[in-house]
Amino acid sequence: MILSLLISLALISLGAYWYSWRRKKMRFFEDLGIPGPKPDLITGNLREYINKGFTRCQVEWTNKYGNCVGYFLGIKPILSIGDPDILRDIQVKEFLSFADRPPTIPGGQTPVGLASDALISLKGQSWKRVRNILTPTFSSSKLKQLTQLINDAVGILLNKIREKASKRQRFDIYQFYEQITLDIIGRAAFGIKTNSQTDTNDFFLINVQQMLKSSISKTAFIIQLCFPELLPFFIPFRRLVELIRMWRGNSPIGQLLEACAKVVKLRKKSPKEQRIDLLQLMLDAQMSDELETFPKSELTSDNDSQCFKTKLFNENLSDMGQHSISNSEILANCLLFLLAGYETTCTTLGFTTHFLVNHPQVQEKLRKEINSVLEKEKALDYSSISKLQYLDQVLSEVLRMYPPVPAFVNRECIRDYRYGTLYIPKGTTVQVPVWALHYNPDYWTEPETFDPERFSPNESQPTTSMVYQPFGEGPRNCIGKRFALLEMKIIVAQILRYFILKPDEKTENEKIMMKEKLFQIVPRFGVIVSAESV
Numbered sequence: 001m002i003l004s005l006l007i008s009l010a011l012i013s014l015g016a017y018w019y020s021w022r023r024k025k026m027r028f029f030e031d032l033g034i035p036g037p038k039p040d041l042i043t044g045n046l047r048e049y050i051n052k053g054f055t056r057c058q059v060e061w062t063n064k065y066g067n068c069v070g071y072f073l074g075i076k077p078i079l080s081i082g083d084p085d086i087l088r089d090i091q092v093k094e095f096l097s098f099a100d101r102p103p104t105i106p107g108g109q110t111p112v113g114l115a116s117d118a119l120i121s122l123k124g125q126s127w128k129r130v131r132n133i134l135t136p137t138f139s140s141s142k143l144k145q146l147t148q149l150i151n152d153a154v155g156i157l158l159n160k161i162r163e164k165a166s167k168r169q170r171f172d173i174y175q176f177y178e179q180i181t182l183d184i185i186g187r188a189a190f191g192i193k194t195n196s197q198t199d200t201n202d203f204f205l206i207n208v209q210q211m212l213k214s215s216i217s218k219t220a221f222i223i224q225l226c227f228p229e230l231l232p233f234f235i236p237f238r239r240l241v242e243l244i245r246m247w248r249g250n251s252p253i254g255q256l257l258e259a260c261a262k263v264v265k266l267r268k269k270s271p272k273e274q275r276i277d278l279l280q281l282m283l284d285a286q287m288s289d290e291l292e293t294f295p296k297s298e299l300t301s302d303n304d305s306q307c308f309k310t311k312l313f314n315e316n317l318s319d320m321g322q323h324s325i326s327n328s329e330i331l332a333n334c335l336l337f338l339l340a341g342y343e344t345t346c347t348t349l350g351f352t353t354h355f356l357v358n359h360p361q362v363q364e365k366l367r368k369e370i371n372s373v374l375e376k377e378k379a380l381d382y383s384s385i386s387k388l389q390y391l392d393q394v395l396s397e398v399l400r401m402y403p404p405v406p407a408f409v410n411r412e413c414i415r416d417y418r419y420g421t422l423y424i425p426k427g428t429t430v431q432v433p434v435w436a437l438h439y440n441p442d443y444w445t446e447p448e449t450f451d452p453e454r455f456s457p458n459e460s461q462p463t464t465s466m467v468y469q470p471f472g473e474g475p476r477n478c479i480g481k482r483f484a485l486l487e488m489k490i491i492v493a494q495i496l497r498y499f500i501l502k503p504d505e506k507t508e509n510e511k512i513m514m515k516e517k518l519f520q521i522v523p524r525f526g527v528i529v530s531a532e533s534v
């Protein structure tokens, strides 16, 4: 009797403690005077976030609460900032206070050591060192060398479309894009001659698909967000499962890493048999200290990064110490390039095609531009592609309307920060509401309308680049941006050079059905089209 009374008392006190601790956590934004939707004690605002979708929440919450909104994913507070001036401060000028990215999935993105070595999750000095080593691999001169690799893969894609055109068959071009982007990034990042486009049993294709499928489930994600207390149990469990799968030889990550490690070994053994791909560029960087000869001005890409460039490099280049990249960092970043560069690129190509079939006049104008450039240049290489101004406008507009990762531009505040009356304590996750920015009528005329002309050099652009962030902004922006744009431009230009793409009933409307995944978007039902030879 006494024992059960004692147990009940203990449980009640534990419950009361948990309740007051939880309430305190949920008052985080209230205490800071930051408005936002009312969180519930267990899920925060996660239910609305999932039910409505993060793109709708971004827009609705910004409209309702203003440019600074505090909301909770489970117990995790997220501060969404849509004010371009504050964003410039956070992402560029005061970058050193926001240099890190919070883990996308609580407890890390990928198990077994990868998370700690991949650029996306590296922090502080380690991030700077690896970013500085990897950045030159995406310089103009290096990208030029990758053009042939991309064009080789495009040849196969054109043959597949030609076959469909000759049989007058409708087809899901999104599937073709999935295969070609996988082939390109596989060859470019892993140095493996993949056959994803022609062989559905291709080793690479199967392992990548399995890896993407076996990434964390939505339920596990929700539980971890709502009850981070369980993370100490979750993380070792996830790692153990992955280790067992690796040991038994049925871990897709393990298989891919093993294949990549073999290529690294081979290339080191016979340096004369070098190929031109991202892996080789990383190996070269490992061999020679390229950093010292690389112009500092090229290390960050955007104009707004100017202040940062001077500050960061003056402050930190000297204390970086080690410039080299380790073998495990090379492997981790090969895998990361694959994950970061595959779905983003094929999604953008899918949405681009959707707009092209629904706007035949845009498609025709593009074709004319491509043909006129080809009359002078003969081939679609790095130099001719850079002359396709209208193609650049079309892709920019697609990326405005459908930025593939609109919930991924996040920063962790690593030292207390103030901007006017706004105070952000150390440890807070700050999110750029990319979707809300891209559809904000204060910055874009008729934001719901597809209009590539808004990116024409003659048009007045929004006064700041901070309101356009498909690739993020500042020094921690997307490192693969130029590679992705080059790849997508070559693919679109080559297709339109030879084919007229037409819509199917399913594709024939302005609004494409889109599916939201953890933090990215994809076309829900693919992109069904038919093709006619020009």
Ligand code: HEM
Residues within 6 Å of the ligand: 101, 119, 120, 121, 131, 336, 337, 338, 340, 341, 342, 344, 345, 348, 403, 404, 405, 408, 409, 410, 469, 470, 471, 472, 473, 474, 475, 476, 477, 478, 479, 480, 481, 483, 484
């Ligand atoms: C259309 C294609 C792509 C889009 C829309 C895209 C978008 C993004 C975005 C929004 C970020 C976060 C930026 C920020 O926080 O400011 C990012 C980061 C990153 N992306 Fe991309 N990406 C694309 C293609 C690629 C490709 C092809 C690669 C590699 C070959 C790549 C590699 C990376 C890496 C490594 C990071 C992390 C950078 C860091 O933390 O320093 N991405 N990307």
